[in-house]
Amino acid sequence: MTTHSTPIPFIPTIDDLNAILEDAVTLGASDIVLKALSKPIMKLHGHWHRIDDLPPLTINDVQEVLKLIIGDNRYAAFQSTKEADFQLGTPTCRFRVNAALQRGGPFLTFRPIPALPPNLDDLQLLEEDRILAVLKNLIALPRGLILVTGPTGSGKSTTLAAMINHLNHTQKRHIITIEDPIEFLHPDINCVIEQREVGQDTHGFSQALRGVLRQTPDVILVGEMRDPETIEAAITAAETGHLVISTVHTNSAPESISRILDVMPGDRQNQIKTQLAATLKAVITQQLVPKATGEGRQIVLEIMIVDKVLGSLITSDNKNTLAAYYDHMHSHADDGNTMMDRHLAIAVKMGRVTAASAESRVVERKRYDSYMSTLNIRETPTTRANPFTRR
Numbered sequence: 001m002t003t004h005s006t007p008i009p010f011i012p013t014i015d016d017l018n019a020i021l022e023d024a025v026t027l028g029a030s031d032i033v034l035k036a037l038s039k040p041i042m043k044l045h046g047h048w049h050r051i052d053d054l055p056p057l058t059i060n061d062v063q064e065v066l067k068l069i070i071g072d073n074r075y076a077a078f079q080s081t082k083e084a085d086f087q088l089g090t091p092t093c094r095f096r097v098n099a100a101l102q103r104g105g106p107f108l109t110f111r112p113i114p115a116l117p118p119n120l121d122d123l124q125l126l127e128e129d130r131i132l133a134v135l136k137n138l139i140a141l142p143r144g145l146i147l148v149t150g151p152t153g154s155g156k157s158t159t160l161a162a163m164i165n166h167l168n169h170t171q172k173r174h175i176i177t178i179e180d181p182i183e184f185l186h187p188d189i190n191c192v193i194e195q196r197e198v199g200q201d202t203h204g205f206s207q208a209l210r211g212v213l214r215q216t217p218d219v220i221l222v223g224e225m226r227d228p229e230t231i232e233a234a235i236t237a238a239e240t241g242h243l244v245i246s247t248v249h250t251n252s253a254p255e256s257i258s259r260i261l262d263v264m265p266g267d268r269q270n271q272i273k274t275q276l277a278a279t280l281k282a283v284i285t286q287q288l289v290p291k292a293t294g295e296g297r298q299i300v301l302e303i304m305i306v307d308k309v310l311g312s313l314i315t316s317d318n319k320n321t322l323a324a325y326y327d328h329m330h331s332h333a334d335d336g337n338t339m340m341d342r343h344l345a346i347a348v349k350m351g352r353v354t355a356a357s358a359e360s361r362v363v364e365r366k367r368y369d370s371y372m373s374t375l376n377i378r379e380t381p382t383t384r385a386n387p388f389t390r391r
Helices: 014-027 059-081 128-139 156-170 205-215 228-239 253-263 266-279 308-315 321-331 340-349 355-359 365-374
Strands: 029-034 041-044 047-050 083-089 094-102 105-113 144-149 174-179 192-197 219-222 243-248 280-290 297-305
Touching: 014 029, 014 041, 014 059, 014 105, 059 083, 059 094, 059 105, 128 156, 128 280, 128 297, 144 156, 144 228, 144 253, 144 266, 156 174, 156 219, 156 243, 156 280, 174 205, 205 219, 205 228, 219 228, 228 243, 228 253, 228 266, 243 253, 253 266, 253 280, 253 297, 253 321, 266 280, 266 308, 280 340, 280 355, 297 321, 297 340, 308 321, 340 355, 340 365, 355 365
Parallel strands: 144 243, 144 280, 174 192, 174 219, 219 243
Antiparallel strands: 029 041, 029 105, 041 047, 083 094, 094 105, 280 297
């Protein structure tokens, strides 16, 4: 009589998890996903791949992995909130982790975090000398509000970390960051830096901002301005003589103004307009475009430097202000203003990205076509490591 042995179930341990994550990072993965009824999945150079030498996970597998990472108490809280963000350290890597529910069971998304914060000089920026000078001048400002914007996964955290790292090497200032979660770790070099994590060190962005002015910072990094209370507190901090750096999820620099105003209740919008006009110094919008080689991503930027003219546009009720913002940015490029369409055209001319990739991301096609017909740019080879390679 033939007997059939029962397959031994795969019950993941913390060592299994560490091995999955570290092997994926070694291959160059930018993200790893664990979900029920699927093999682990990783994102390589913008494309998703299943890890075929591992079996599909069950709901119980993913639940047990999450419990191993965060413990029973935080898992009980996760069951109530159904969302969680936290960090995970393996023997060789650090990860930003998001836990959420789908089809009644958890799924986990891991994003590797480099061991050291990047340098501004390593971002492989287009128009590098000019743009580096603009960014370094902005981060050296004594007060005001700087926004870094872009869609999810566009490298905003990397750019913010590079700006803080530059400040840490060049000035003596007191920096407090409020992050969800902490990604890059900044040691005290020339600056004194405290990094606070939402959920671990504070209940939320707005709560942390209420007390931050009593902690005597010179620079405040707010991970995201996502609600009216956080927006008001961040702008107030900028008004009272601090440099505040934060992020907003928008696809263009001028759009960031309307996004902030849309979050605010109608009876407070005029006040916020006035405060923004007085405190906002610049909006940096970025995208990561797949490189023409198929490996890694190229950062492309739009920078809007807010002067008196743009300040008056912020408080204006003119319905055509978007065009007015871009007209002013185009005519004042010498002030540091940079158009997204110009950077996309430069990336194509330099052979960094394909025309198809750039054209799917243009803000205004006519303006992009104009840049393509007039710019005369050649690639300058670089041997520096690109911090966006894995994205």
